[in-house]
Amino acid sequence: MAQVFAYLTHSNGVLDDAALELATAAKAISSSPATAIVAGHGVDAVAASAASIFEKVIKVDHAALSYPNAEVVRKALVAVIPQGSVVLFAHSTFSMDCAPGLSIKLGASFVADIVGIEGVEGSSLKVVRQELGGEVSTHVDVDISAGSVVAVRPGTFAPDEGKGAQGSVTDRSADLGDLSCERKFIEVQTPEAGDVDITKAEILISIGRGIEDEENIQLAMELKEAIGKGAEVSCSRPIVDAKWLEATRQVGTSGCTVKPKVYLACGISGSFQHMGGIKGGYIVAINKNPNAPIFQVADVGVVANIVEFLPVLTEKIASL
Amino acid sequence: MEILVCVKRVPDTAENEFVMNSAGNDIERDDLVYSVNEWDNYAVEEAIQIVEKVGGSVTVVTAADADADEILRREMAMGAENGLLLNDDAFVGSDCKGIAHILKGAVGKGNYDLILTGAQADEGSGAVGGMLAAMLDLPYASLVNRVEVGDGKLTVGREIEGGRREINEITLPCVLSIQTGINEPRYVGVRGIRKVASVEIPALGAAELGIDASCVGAKGAAVRKLDYFVPVKGAGAEMLAGSAEEIADKLVEILKTNGGIS
Ligand SMILES: Cc1cc2nc3c(=O)[nH]c(=O)nc-3n(C[C@H](O)[C@H](O)[C@H](O)COP(=O)(O)OP(=O)(O)OC[C@H]3O[C@@H](n4cnc5c(N)ncnc54)[C@H](O)[C@@H]3O)c2cc1C
Ligand SMILES: Cc1cc2nc3c(=O)[nH]c(=O)nc-3n(C[C@H](O)[C@H](O)[C@H](O)COP(=O)(O)OP(=O)(O)OC[C@H]3O[C@@H](n4cnc5c(N)ncnc54)[C@H](O)[C@@H]3O)c2cc1C
Numbered sequence: 298m299a300q301v302f303a304y305l306t307h308s309n310g311v312l313d314d315a316a317l318e319l320a321t322a323a324k325a326i327s328s329s330p331a332t333a334i335v336a337g338h339g340v341d342a343v344a345a346s347a348a349s350i351f352e353k354v355i356k357v358d359h360a361a362l363s364y365p366n367a368e369v370v371r372k373a374l375v376a377v378i379p380q381g382s383v384v385l386f387a388h389s390t391f392s393m394d395c396a397p398g399l400s401i402k403l404g405a406s407f408v409a410d411i412v413g414i415e416g417v418e419g420s421s422l423k424v425v426r427q428e429l430g431g432e433v434s435t436h437v438d439v440d441i442s443a444g445s446v447v448a449v450r451p452g453t454f455a456p457d458e459g460k461g462a463q464g465s466v467t468d469r470s471a472d473l474g475d476l477s478c479e480r481k482f483i484e485v486q487t488p489e490a491g492d493v494d495i496t497k498a499e500i501l502i503s504i505g506r507g508i509e510d511e512e513n514i515q516l517a518m519e520l521k522e523a524i525g526k527g528a529e530v531s532c533s534r535p536i537v538d539a540k541w542l543e544a545t546r547q548v549g550t551s552g553c554t555v556k557p558k559v560y561l562a563c564g565i566s567g568s569f570q571h572m573g574g575i576k577g578g579y580i581v582a583i584n585k586n587p588n589a590p591i592f593q594v595a596d597v598g599v600v601a602n603i604v605e606f607l608p609v610l611t612e613k614i615a616s617l
Numbered sequence: 618m619e620i621l622v623c624v625k626r627v628p629d630t631a632e633n634e635f636v637m638n639s640a641g642n643d644i645e646r647d648d649l650v651y652s653v654n655e656w657d658n659y660a661v662e663e664a665i666q667i668v669e670k671v672g673g674s675v676t677v678v679t680a681a682d683a684d685a686d687e688i689l690r691r692e693m694a695m696g697a698e699n700g701l702l703l704n705d706d707a708f709v710g711s712d713c714k715g716i717a718h719i720l721k722g723a724v725g726k727g728n729y730d731l732i733l734t735g736a737q738a739d740e741g742s743g744a745v746g747g748m749l750a751a752m753l754d755l756p757y758a759s760l761v762n763r764v765e766v767g768d769g770k771l772t773v774g775r776e777i778e779g780g781r782r783e784i785n786e787i788t789l790p791c792v793l794s795i796q797t798g799i800n801e802p803r804y805v806g807v808r809g810i811r812k813v814a815s816v817e818i819p820a821l822g823a824a825e826l827g828i829d830a831s832c833v834g835a836k837g838a839a840v841r842k843l844d845y846f847v848p849v850k851g852a853g854a855e856m857l858a859g860s861a862e863e864i865a866d867k868l869v870e871i872l873k874t875n876g877g878i879s
Contacts, residue, residue, distance in 0.1 A: 366785070367757075367759075368756060368757065389778065390759070390760055390775070390776065390777045390778055391777075393736070393737075393743040393747070393759045393760060393794075394747070394757075394758070394759040394760070394775070395747075396744075396747070397713070397742075397743070397744040397745075397746070397747030397748045397751070398747040398748065398750060398751035398757060399751075400714070400748065400751075401714070401717075401748050401751035401752055402751055406712075406714070406839035406840055407713060407714065407742075407744055407748070407840070408742075408840055409741070409742045409743055409744055410741050410742065410743075423843075426740075426741070427741065428739060428740045428741060429628065429630050429635065429739050429740075430630055430741075432630060432635050432847075433635050433644055433845050433846070433847060434845070434846050434847070435842045435843070435844065435845050435846070436842070436843040436844050436846075437840060437841065437842055437843065438840070438841045438842075438843055439839065439840050439841075440839040440840070440841075443839070445839075478756065479756040479787065479788040479791070480756045480757070480758060480785050480786070480787045480788075480791075481785060481786040481787075482783070482784075482785055483772070483784040483785060483786060484783075484784050485777070485781055485782070485783050485784070486774070486781065486782045486783075486784060487781050488779075488780045488781065488782075499876060499877060500872065500876045500878070506631065524872070524878055525878075527876075527877070527878075534797065534798070535797070537798060538797045538798035539801075540801070544780060547780070550778055550779075551776055551777075551778065551779070551780055552779075552780055553779075553780075554779075557876075558875055558876045558877060559871070559872055559875050559876035566630065578875075579871070579875040579876070580854075581868065581871060582854060586634065587856075588634060588635075588847070592853055592854045592856070593853045593854070594853075594854075595853075595854040596854060596855065597854055597855050597856075597857060597868075597871060598853075598854035598855070598856045598857065599856070599857050599864055599868070600856065601861065601864070605861070606861055606864075606865075609861045609862060609865045610865045610868055610869075612865075613862075613865045613866065613868075613869050614869060614872070614878070617869070617878075617879075
């Protein structure tokens with residue numbers, strides 16, 4: 298059985314929670330303990346927390362790894378991971394940057410954004426993926442005979458609360474070799490706060506591409522007015538891309554994380570990047586497609602054309 | 618600047634309802650409405666804007682069967698000068714790595730300073746660009762939502778979690794995957810499409826591209842799809858039925874109970 302590694306991300310000296318999910322994922326692949334990899338500069342504390350989850354931890358420490366520039370991290374990983382290994386990542390903007398290229402350099406297969414592991418038989422790893430924004434799923438057979446790089450969708454596996462692994466940390470920094478690369482990290486820019494703060498709203502009327510026309514945004518605004526205090530209008534990414542609403546109203550992994558009492562998803566299909574920004578609350582989905590993926594995660598669903606339905610709801614609330 | 622943009626023809630999620638084929642090994646694709654992958658439109662627009670600023674030309678390329686001609690022409694109507702179709706029976710069944718391999722063959726046929734892909738396509742791997750870059754030993758940045766052209770290098774912004782932007786300097790030639798929202802892709806009208814209707818689009822196969830057929834297609838694929846199915850997750854939502862009025866009444870109750878409105 299191939300050796301399993303898990304690349305752990307961290308920020309500000311704290312291990313990302315994804316580490317616990319990767320620990321569970323690793324156990325679904327192999328009964329032998331997985332090795333965690335922590336890369337960075339001055340990451341002893343991070344490696345120590347990794348060792349409370351994984352029995353074995355590899356630490357690579359170098360000034361060039363101060364910021365996780367994917368091109369530099371890739372070189373570091375190639376230096377310490379033996380050919381033929383299975384390497385786990387949490388599917389994220391970092392894995393999208395690093396993992397596909399890593400698979401080429403390791404001569405390994407690659408599968409991204411998996412939402413389940415069915416098991417391993419010989420050199421075949423069977424996983425579950427989604428396509429077309431979650432409308433359909435597939436079982437996928439991944440040949441791991443030459444190793445594999447696997448990116449796991451966050452939330453797929455329950456966090457491994459076993460803790461207390463009391464693992465050992467091995468410092469492999471001396472093996473790093475040349476880390477120079479043709480992409481230089483400059484800085485991280487944080488978006489400016491806007492006039493509206495959707496994270497404080499108790500009821501979010503959230504509109505997606507199903508609103509169809511910029512003019513129809515008014516329908517959501519009118520519902521918000523009718524509800525009054527505590528209500529705000531938020532949206533999915535295509536609405537921001539089209540510049541119909543400001544970026545500060547976007548819910549999702551690349552937007553805001555919200556936790557309203559009620560989330561009214563109107564014409565939103567329910568992609569994981571969108572749902573990743575909703576951390577609680579009662580979800581009502583209104584969508585004209587009865588098979589929309591959002592109906593699998595919402596509490597209550599309504600099959601309707603929102604352009605026709607929103608005014609009816611606004612009317613009801615206004616007359617309370 | 619000579620720019621190659623990789624584009625993919627994908628089923629349009631807004632226009633289709635997906636059903637399984639009788640064998641269960643694919644969705645029924647015969648009557649689907651197809652379009653250009655959303656991300657790729659942004660990539661083509663970005664390439665055109667760069668060329669408008671610094672000169673050069675844009676080539677759009679796809680690895681697909683001849684049906685993809687229409688999407689190449691659509692992107693050419695936006696302003697890409699050349700189209701390139703990579704088509705061979707040997708390519709059928711390629712996984713992401715196979716597709717990257719095929720595209721690498723096309724890169725070798727030109728002299729490109731910059732290669733763009735979309736950040737992801739319908740199958741959601743977000744992989745082809747990063748693989749292509751690694752195969753070519755070129756620097757790569759994914760999820761790019763800002764590009765500034767410098768001297769022999771680019772300053773690029775990468776979108777990372779929470780709407781933050783990671784700024785990098787990257788030397789040319791390089792490969793970038795483009796994120797939506799980076800620009801506003803121009804509108805293509807029927808007249809624009811008509812203008813490029815008769816432009817010749819070369820079709821290249823494995824032999825012309827110098828591709829070893831064992832690295833691509835089903836034979837070269839380490840990743841194989843076994844079947845397609847509609848996901849069942851938990852019990853799903855309780856679906857409200859009735860007239861619009863009745864449903865609205867129920868929603869008002871839900872808002873009262875859960876949202877605290879009075
Ligand atoms: C790295 C990365 C980060 C991302 N971050 C985010 C993010 O933070 N937030 C985000 O939202 N997305 C994000 N995305 C994009 C995400 O993958 C989806 O593309 C996006 O969420 C889709 O938005 P949507 O549901 O509004 O549109 P679609 O997926 O197009 O869905 C529109 C829905 O509206 C329905 N509909 C159409 N017309 C009507 C009507 N008249 N009445 C009722 N229903 C109708 C359709 O049936 C469909 O279900 C990200 C993508 C990437 C790659
Ligand atoms: C007949 C057929 C059989 C297939 N069999 C298999 C199989 O056995 N195993 C398997 O894993 N996959 C198979 N595929 C899927 C195919 O290999 C996918 O196109 C590939 O995996 C990329 O998928 P993606 O949407 O995840 O790409 P992503 O990596 O998400 O795409 C990112 C970007 O890469 C570029 N890109 C992607 N595909 C192309 C392309 N074809 N031409 C030009 N640029 C492109 C685009 O710029 C795109 O925005 C098959 C497809 C077909 C049509």
